[in-house]
Structures are given as C-alpha cells and as structure tokens.
Amino acid sequence: MSTLVGVGAAYRRLARYSGRRRPPAQAVDRTSPLVVTVVRPEADEVVSLRLARPEGEPLPSWRPGAHLDLTLPSGLVRQYSLCGDPGDLSHYRVAVRRIGEASGEVHTLKPGTKVNVRGPRNAFPFVAAESYVFIAGGIGITPILPMVRAADTRGAGWRLVYTGRSRESMPFVEELSDLPDDRVWLRPDTEYGIPASGAELLEGVPDGASVYCCGPTPMITGVRVDLELTGARAVYFERFSTPPIVGGRPYTVVLRRSGHTLAVPADRSTLDVVREVLPDVAFSCRQGFCGTCAVATPDGGSVRICVDRGPAVLEL
Known part of the structure; x- marks a missing residue:
C-alpha cells in the first residue's frame, strides 16, 4: 500500500508540470423528448401512460423506486414513479390518479402527444435484503x-x-x-x-x-x-403529499426584488405564503427532492421554499 501511495504522489507531481489540465466536467442534460404511445385506464380516476422515444431507441436504465420529472404540454412539471419493467427499455410506464391541475392534464393526453421527461432519478432506492x-x-x-x-x-x-x-x-x-x-x-x-x-x-x-x-x-x-x-x-x-409541519415557529421572509416582507405562520410553508403574492413561483414535488422550488439568496446560496423553514431574504 505504501508503494502505491508513493507512486500516486509522484504522478501528481509530474502532472503539475506537464501543462495538461483536466477538462472541466460537462453538465449532463438528461431531458428527453418522448411521445405518449398508450393511455390505459387502470382504476377509477387512474390512467397509465407508456412513454417512448419517437424513433424507438432504448431509454436510459432505471431501478425500482425511480421516478421521472414529466413536463406536460402546459409547462407544468410533476414527478411520477416508474411502475413498469426495468428490464424493458423500449418504453417507460407511469400511472397517475386525477387529483389536481397537473394530473387532470395527464388524463387528457392522447397517444401521439409529445412530452419532455427528465431522469430517471431515484429518491426511494430499493436495497438488497433477505x-x-x-x-x-x-x-x-x-x-x-x-x-x-x-x-x-x-x-x-x-x-x-x-x-x-x-x-x-x-x-x-x-x-x-x-x-x-x-x-x-x-x-x-x-x-x-x-x-x-x-x-x-x-x-x-x-x-x-x-x-x-x-x-x-x-x-x-x-x-x-x-x-x-x-x-x-x-x-x-x-x-405522495406534503409532510405535515410539526412544532413549527413563525418567521419572516423578505422578497428582495418585489419588495414584499411576508410573515410565515408556524403551520405553513414559505412556498404557501410566497404564492399568495407571487402565484407563478415554480414548484413541483413539495417534498424538497426535485429542486424546482429552490430560490437564490443574496449570498449566493439557495432556499427550498417548500421545505426549508426560517427567516430568509429571497431573490424574488
């Protein structure tokens, strides 16, 4: 092991003077244009969609527990769990219950409709067990x-x-x-x-x-x-819904660009209160993992206004 450490150190010293630099990491865009191929009723107020690439190429692999960020024709973005066969990459399958604006739009989609998806991503990983x-x-x-x-x-x-x-x-x-x-x-x-x-x-x-x-x-x-x-x-x-706020305390947020100062009650989220004055502010999963609700702060950071609680100055 000590020999390997010495070799690694020598390599790093040589690389320092070689004039070569590692190229910057390139962002990977995992947004894919797909088409709805099948819409099927699965239960009362539930339909499943099959989504495939227009030319039929295989889709990125996924594991149980993964979900897609689905961008609907209206621009609304929602997360839906993959519920098909991970071994069949000819299409993705999701199922959606009609409960609100976005899911209602899903229920109007027809075969041939074009949508964009991002992912798959996995916030619910399936761990090996006996x-x-x-x-x-x-x-x-x-x-x-x-x-x-x-x-x-x-x-x-x-x-x-x-x-x-x-x-x-x-x-x-x-x-x-x-x-x-x-x-x-x-x-x-x-x-x-x-x-x-x-x-x-x-x-x-x-x-x-x-x-x-x-x-x-x-x-x-x-x-x-x-x-x-x-x-x-x-x-x-x-x-599939926002976790309840337990033991919260009231606080104040400042929206720097629009000039609002808002009082957030102990039992509500920053997102709920901000949307009363800025109804077009972006959000999606309401649980903090998708990142849609992240808002920049003046110090270069960000706040996930659907879950992060506490006083803040937001670039809104």
Whole structure:
C-alpha cells in the first residue's frame, strides 16, 4: 500500500508540470423528448401512460423506486414513479390518479402527444435484503410494484399488503393476480369497514425484514409509529403529499426584488405564503427532492421554499 501511495504522489507531481489540465466536467442534460404511445385506464380516476422515444431507441436504465420529472404540454412539471419493467427499455410506464391541475392534464393526453421527461432519478432506492414487507396505499402501488417483482425474481422472502378506498380505486389489481395468492393481501377499506391501522398493516412482519411503504401520509405515519412493535430491521417510505409541519415557529421572509416582507405562520410553508403574492413561483414535488422550488439568496446560496423553514431574504 505504501508503494502505491508513493507512486500516486509522484504522478501528481509530474502532472503539475506537464501543462495538461483536466477538462472541466460537462453538465449532463438528461431531458428527453418522448411521445405518449398508450393511455390505459387502470382504476377509477387512474390512467397509465407508456412513454417512448419517437424513433424507438432504448431509454436510459432505471431501478425500482425511480421516478421521472414529466413536463406536460402546459409547462407544468410533476414527478411520477416508474411502475413498469426495468428490464424493458423500449418504453417507460407511469400511472397517475386525477387529483389536481397537473394530473387532470395527464388524463387528457392522447397517444401521439409529445412530452419532455427528465431522469430517471431515484429518491426511494430499493436495497438488497433477505426479506421484505411491501405496504402500498392506493396510487402508492406505483413504486412498490417493480420492487415486488424484483424481490420475487431474486428469490427473497416478501409479502405485499395493498390497501385503498375500494377495490375499484386500486390500480394494477389484475396485474397482481399472477403473483402467489399467499403473498398478496388486498385490503380495500370498503370491504373491512375502516382504514387499516399501522399495526394491522404490519401484522406478521418477520424479524429482520425491510419494510417499504408508499401512500397517504396517515398510513405512513401509522406504519412508522407501530413499527417498534415488530422485529423489522428498517422502514423506507415515500410520500405522495406534503409532510405535515410539526412544532413549527413563525418567521419572516423578505422578497428582495418585489419588495414584499411576508410573515410565515408556524403551520405553513414559505412556498404557501410566497404564492399568495407571487402565484407563478415554480414548484413541483413539495417534498424538497426535485429542486424546482429552490430560490437564490443574496449570498449566493439557495432556499427550498417548500421545505426549508426560517427567516430568509429571497431573490424574488
């Protein structure tokens, strides 16, 4: 090892005088123009899209848990989990429930519509383990579905608990029918009377299992609270809505360019208050990972106004 260190040091000294410099790193643009090839109803108020390159070339690879930044024809940008087969790079598949302006636009798209996507990116990585329990709520099945397939292919122990308001509202139920019945538990609220508690969703979790959970915030909260009652090794989760603000304090932000000074209450985000005076300010995921809401500060830094809380001067 000491010989290798000496050789490395000598090489660096020679490189210093060689007149050669490492070229600057080039930014990689991972934005791709794609076309909608298939639009398919998957459940009440849920459609799936197949997205492919116009000339049919293979798409960049991805792993379970990855998502795309989808730029719609209107210019709105939203994140959607990939829910197809990572081994089939002829197209990407996403599924979208109609709940707002952007998702409503997705539901109007037709085959042949051109869109731009950025990614894939992964903020919900699937980590190797001996056994898994997957918990999905409604449209939260989208990142979970490729994980289930991957665990099954690897021969790992796994179990899927899939809940939703009703069987008709739960996408990909038919697609799950080719998996072993004893490993998949469908639990629609309408068939059980009430939404499931965290303890119910976690019932029978094997010791040392990794728990992957995606769905509404109350469901995720219940799972996280009741996890200590099990012998699970860890829980990994992804929300589809803004996390609640707990224990916040009021503060003030200054919008330097527009001249506004805004009071942000303890239970609201900077983004919420800024949009009352600047409704066109950009945002997307509302959870801080996509970076769309980052706003520059006079000192050269930036603030993610959807999640970063505290007094600030913003270049808005």
